[in-house]
Amino acid sequence: MPQSSSGTIPLRKFGRTDARISALGFGGHHLGEAPDEKTAVEIVHQAVDGGITFFDNCWEYRRGKTEVWMGIGLKGRRDKVFLMSKTCPHGRDASLALQMLEESLRRLQTDHLDLWQVHGMAFDNDAALFIRPNGAAEALEKAKKDGKVRFVGFTGHHNPKVHLAMLNTGFPFDSVQMPLNAFDANFRSFEQQVLPELIKRGIAPLGMKPLNGHGDAIKNGAITAEEALRYAMSLPVATTITGMDSLEVLHQNLQIAQDFTPMSEAEMSALRDRCKTDAADGRFELYKLSLKFDNPEARLAHGFPLDTQQFEVKDMFGVEMNTGHPWPEKKFQ
Amino acid sequence: MSAKVEWNRRSFIKGAALAGAVPLIAGGSMAQQPSKQSQEVPSGQVPKKPLGRTGVQVAAMGLGGYHLGSAETDQAANEIVAKALDHGVDFFDNAWEYHNGLSEERLGKALRGKRQQAFLMTKVCTHGREKKIAMRMLEESLRRLQTDHLDLWQIHEVVYDNDPDLIFAPNGAAEALLAAKQQGKVRFVGFTGHKDPEIHLKMLSHDFPFDTVQMPLNCCDATFRSFETHVLPEANRRGIAALGMKSLGGSGELVRHGAVTPEQGLRYAMSLPVTTTISGVDTMQVLDQNLKIAVNFQPLAAAEMQALRDQCRVVAADGRLELFKMTTKYDGKVGREQHHFPTTQELPL
Numbered sequence: 001m002p003q004s005s006s007g008t009i010p011l012r013k014f015g016r017t018d019a020r021i022s023a024l025g026f027g028g029h030h031l032g033e034a035p036d037e038k039t040a041v042e043i044v045h046q047a048v049d050g051g052i053t054f055f056d057n058c059w060e061y062r063r064g065k066t067e068v069w070m071g072i073g074l075k076g077r078r079d080k081v082f083l084m085s086k087t088c089p090h091g092r093d094a095s096l097a098l099q100m101l102e103e104s105l106r107r108l109q110t111d112h113l114d115l116w117q118v119h120g121m122a123f124d125n126d127a128a129l130f131i132r133p134n135g136a137a138e139a140l141e142k143a144k145k146d147g148k149v150r151f152v153g154f155t156g157h158h159n160p161k162v163h164l165a166m167l168n169t170g171f172p173f174d175s176v177q178m179p180l181n182a183f184d185a186n187f188r189s190f191e192q193q194v195l196p197e198l199i200k201r202g203i204a205p206l207g208m209k210p211l212n213g214h215g216d217a218i219k220n221g222a223i224t225a226e227e228a229l230r231y232a233m234s235l236p237v238a239t240t241i242t243g244m245d246s247l248e249v250l251h252q253n254l255q256i257a258q259d260f261t262p263m264s265e266a267e268m269s270a271l272r273d274r275c276k277t278d279a280a281d282g283r284f285e286l287y288k289l290s291l292k293f294d295n296p297e298a299r300l301a302h303g304f305p306l307d308t309q310q311f312e313v314k315d316m317f318g319v320e321m322n323t324g325h326p327w328p329e330k331k332f333q
Numbered sequence: 334m335s336a337k338v339e340w341n342r343r344s345f346i347k348g349a350a351l352a353g354a355v356p357l358i359a360g361g362s363m364a365q366q367p368s369k370q371s372q373e374v375p376s377g378q379v380p381k382k383p384l385g386r387t388g389v390q391v392a393a394m395g396l397g398g399y400h401l402g403s404a405e406t407d408q409a410a411n412e413i414v415a416k417a418l419d420h421g422v423d424f425f426d427n428a429w430e431y432h433n434g435l436s437e438e439r440l441g442k443a444l445r446g447k448r449q450q451a452f453l454m455t456k457v458c459t460h461g462r463e464k465k466i467a468m469r470m471l472e473e474s475l476r477r478l479q480t481d482h483l484d485l486w487q488i489h490e491v492v493y494d495n496d497p498d499l500i501f502a503p504n505g506a507a508e509a510l511l512a513a514k515q516q517g518k519v520r521f522v523g524f525t526g527h528k529d530p531e532i533h534l535k536m537l538s539h540d541f542p543f544d545t546v547q548m549p550l551n552c553c554d555a556t557f558r559s560f561e562t563h564v565l566p567e568a569n570r571r572g573i574a575a576l577g578m579k580s581l582g583g584s585g586e587l588v589r590h591g592a593v594t595p596e597q598g599l600r601y602a603m604s605l606p607v608t609t610t611i612s613g614v615d616t617m618q619v620l621d622q623n624l625k626i627a628v629n630f631q632p633l634a635a636a637e638m639q640a641l642r643d644q645c646r647v648v649a650a651d652g653r654l655e656l657f658k659m660t661t662k663y664d665g666k667v668g669r670e671q672h673h674f675p676t677t678q679e680l681p682l
Contacts, residue, residue, distance in 0.1 A: 122651075123650045123651050124556065124557050124558075124649070124650040124651075124652075125646065125647065125650040159558075161558070186494060186495075187494050188494075188529075188531075276495060277495060277672075277673070279494065280493040280494040280495040280496075280672065281493050281494075281661065281664075281669070281672065281674045282494075283661075283674065283675065283680055289659065289660065290659070290660060291651065291652070291653055291659060291660070294651065299651065302650070302651065303647070304650075304651045304653065305653070
């Protein structure tokens with residue numbers, strides 16, 4: 001077994017709660033890109049052994065595949081982790097959100113989530129739809145009261161203003177998830193606009209997209225993976241969630257997290273300055289810019305038109321994957 | 334040739350928007366294209382409004398310069414300018430980089446002998462480069478426009494997050510504005526941009542003596558990354574003349590997708606606390622349509638404006654009708670080159 005797959009990662013406080021979570025979080029979406037179930041399960045096992053306790057997932061990732069694989073991987077290890085999944089009503093009713101929770105619990109083979117978040121706040125009317133009577137806010141309250149989830153929050157990658165509008169609804173969120181990286185620092189910045197507000201309110205900030213979502217800036221040579229990940233982890237966040245679709249990526253991330261020492265303020269500032277010119281048109285953060293990077297499920301729920309040439313839309317309607325049933329057609333006890 | 338390339342950049346938007354597989358607004362009225370027959374334009378003049386604190390008055394509707402380069406012939410452009418002037422449209426917009434100079438050349442010819450009647454504006458396109466390039470562009474603009482001075486000279490397309498820093502750097506474009514004003518080559522100065530209210534606010538925060546600021550203002554903007562909400566009050570507070578543009582979405586997107594009629598869109602924009610609303614015109618039909626609305630213009634009531642904001646709120650929320658805020662499709666080629674950004678064609682937007 002590789003050395004780095006066993007070790008510890010610093011634990012941090014989860015906002016104003018007593019819970020503590022690992023400074024590096026395991027992103028659920030990329031687990032679905034592992035070649036098969038066996039590999040996915042091995043990745044989850046080694047992540048737990050390596051000291052990761054925070055596990056991210058989402059009802060709509062890969063039509064349920066990532067929740068199913070994570071559920072199998074966490075069998076017998078559920079108590080060692082802080083398990084999060086997300087609900088995807090995208091403006092629709094509380095009842096739908098709660099139905100999604102039941103499905104997530106079944107796929108993840110557990111009776112409760114540590115954290116349940118509303119997925120993908122992206123559009124300028126999302127906050128209003130969330131807080132309306134019978135909106136998703138009521139689902140979060142009910143799930144918490146029923147003991148099915150310990151904490152609640154929301155996520156989004158599009159626009160700091162949408163996050164601020166969500167916070168201004170006054171709903172008692174425990175956590176908020178957002179993209180945080182050295183490019184974000186100077187472009188429509190969550191770091192500048194949202195992070196300080198969360199700290200002020202005692203809400204746990206969860207960073208994501210430390211490598212800009214698809215690692216474009218790394219492939220382009222603008223920044224190294226280690227610089228990028230260390231920058232994100234050095235911010236005042238509870239955890240930094242990053243996707244891992246292979247053991248190789250997992251080991252690289254574990255190495256950085258197990259040896260983690262925060263960057264100095266001067267190092268962070270230098271990195272921000274280096275990325276500033278490339279950041280200014282947002283091309284390394286297309287999730288903030290482009291209609292094409294919008295989640296098609298969310299566009300559909302909002303009644304916005306879809307671009308049928310978009311990969312995600314083809315994926316959604318794709319003949320080979322879409323049998324008309326959730327993935328996979330398999331029974332769970 | 335290169336003018337054509339420039340045009341393709343914008344005509345692409347039409348194609349992309351129309352190719353949408355799902356109807357945009359159920360039951361929405363179809364785009365109201367101006368009819369082929371010349372419409373009856375009422376006699377009378379477009380009303381005048383004060384240009385900020387300058388003491389000058391200009392027409393409440395301005396003629397956009399970009400589309401002048403898209404008109405079919407020089408003759409068509411001439412006729413558009415002449416008829417606009419006849420109805421009191423004296424505010425003429427342009428930019429050094431529109432159609433690689435064709436827009437300025439056409440306007441220069443069309444205003445021959447009529448320069449005195451016009452309030453002439455063009456824009457400088459340094460996109461972060463130094464003062465001396467700005468001054469060279471000014472000389473080129475003056476030559477193409479066949480005049481010895483501009484009434485208004487604005488910094489074009491302030492749309493990237495590092496633009497304010499570049500413009501206000503020592504030896505940057507801001508210094509060029511001051512020098513040109515001092516030399517009497519331009520009467521007033523300002524800046525323009527279509528991307529993000531925060532970039533406009535950053536520009537204003539430098540307390541530079543801008544006389545004008547140009548921005549997109551329309552019924553969708555009112556509830557989406559809103560210049561109306563964030564920038565317009567600040568410009569008004571500072572006594573800087575606000576110039577509205579993209580009242581119909583830049584290429585008529587709001588109309589083509591049934592969000593508003595041309596009359597609703599233009600009257601909404603003109604009813605805001607702005608000096609003028611700049612609208613692009615490439616045919617006589619569009620000019621007549623605009624003049625019908627602008628001659629004898631009466632502002633909308635507050636309740637009517639709110640009704641239009643509400644009508645557009647849902648379609649505004651993902652920004653697809655204001656692609657200039659969302660994507661690089663309205664970003665000029667020169668600006669992207671100067672920032673060392675890949676071209677629009679190279680990006681998956």
